Amino acid sequence: xxxxxxxxxxxxxxxxxxxxxxxxxxxxxxxxxxxxxxxxxxxxxxxxxxxxxxxxxxxxxxxxxxxxxxxxxxxxxxxx
Numbered sequence: 823x824x825x826x827x828x829x830x831x832x833x834x835x836x837x838x839x840x841x842x843x844x845x846x847x848x849x850x851x852x853x854x855x856x857x858x859x860x861x862x863x864x865x866x867x868x869x870x871x872x873x874x875x876x877x878x879x880x881x882x883x884x885x886x887x888x889x890x891x892x893x894x895x896x897x898x899x900x901x902x
Contacts (some may be wrong), residue, residue: 843869 827833843865851858 825833827836845863846865847858850861
């Protein structure tokens, strides 16, 4: 089975962030159940935003590379 992470370092970073997030939620819920729920919502929103930003930047990079490759190909076809 192939790993969904790019490297072992990325998998370890995900593990540490996940443990940290759960620890924050537990500490907040010890203070107040509502605070624990709000912490969960805030951390989930931050994770979703981060994931979206990374995917959007990859898409922009791929689009730029695709446009450049298309321009290079059309330039070569025009001169040959």
